[in-house]
Amino acid sequence: MTVDTGPAHAHLLQVAENDHAQRVGTAAWLDRELAFGAKVYYKGWLGEDRRIEKHWIAGPQATVRTRRALETGQLEFMDFPRLVDLVGGTAEGLHRIQADELHRALDEGWTSVAMTQESSRRPLADETEVAVFAQQEGGYDELAARFPLHVLCQLTTAVENEVHVVHSLGVHHRDLLDVGWGAQEAQGRWRVSGDLDAHVAQRFGGALTGAMRRAREVAEQGTGESPDLHVDLGAVGFVDVACAQLMVLAARSAPPGQRLVLHDPPRLLRRLLDALERPHTIVLADGEAA
Structure with missing residues (x-):
């Protein structure tokens, strides 16, 4: 995977084949967004003890700017299980969380907002689930079209099944960065x-x-x-x-x-x-x- 260091994308899918490669690309994206003064919301997976201190964004793999942003509140982290509880498993619930975070950041005086989430590890086993997934991702597009929002969706193929990977590329075809190739509408x-x-x-x-x-x-x-x-x-x-x-x-x-x-x-x-x-x-x- 080539780390994207060019102009920011409104809603980018970053594909990596292992955790390390995904972290390298995400670390570069985070550092850029923070450097440009964005408020950043990060959704990811914590270990069984649910301690942010053990996540990579709080450790040496992250930049000094990222670790400092966690301390100052410029970067906020939410564990996926908590996110699932809040949204109730619905696209509408996720859209509400996205909009609430965006407007809260703008009300606090941040001039731009960035959101990223790790691979969701959803099976996407049938067309109904794929449709819900596409609807959820569409919420990002609607907000990015109206507000200063950048979104990075992380897809790590090592932790997803083949069906999820293929459907994710289909949903995100308008702006994606894969291993050795990419596409943009x-x-x-x-x-x-x-x-x-x-x-x-x-x-x-x-x-x-x-x-x-x-x-x-x-x-x-x-x-x-x-x-x-x-x-x-x-x-x-x-x-x-x-x-x-x-x-x-x-x-x-x-x-x-x-x-x-x-x-x-x-x-x-x-x-x-x-x-x-x-x-x-x-x-x-x-x-x-x-």
Whole structure:
């Protein structure tokens, strides 16, 4: 995983494959938000004794600024079990907590607010649970669109099942940072960067499915937008055949009227798609062409 040190994202999913990598990325994010004067709310897991002193943000893995923020109150920590009790397991309850924290910080005079949470360890075993999860994450988006809020969702694949990982990428497809690749929705396109190799194929497939679904939902809202998903691949260096197959599968399984438009695809991907008998619902475009 590449630590994100660029401009802040409104709602970013950070994917890591082990706790150490997740902590490195989160520590950098925390330090940046605190340095810019944000009030930060952290949701995470404590040990059986529920002592914050044993969590990494209070130890040597955190920066001096982070540890000081815990002491001054600029950084507040809430244990997941307590959060679950407060929200009652509902999206509405979580939205209430999010809004209460945000408005309390703004009322206290903080000019910006940041929120982050560790992997939730939810099974996401059925479509109903996935829908609730998406609704809960949507609460962050609604607040970030109206207030100076930055959100970092942490996804550690080592502690989640494969179903959770795939659905998380689908829900967070608009802004994600994974191991070796990332994606962001901007200016009407889904911009993918990095290397799409076999190691990340399943996660890329989850994100692609989410992006296709989102394009259809926007079109169905009567916005006048096309249901086509425009994918900018200009910053992609390598594409494995597994990821190419997922593009073909996504295009073939899309409902009538939706296309997958690939802008500036790498030469290797063009050859792979030809070998896979590219369906007519995949359109290859150079530059601004559609």
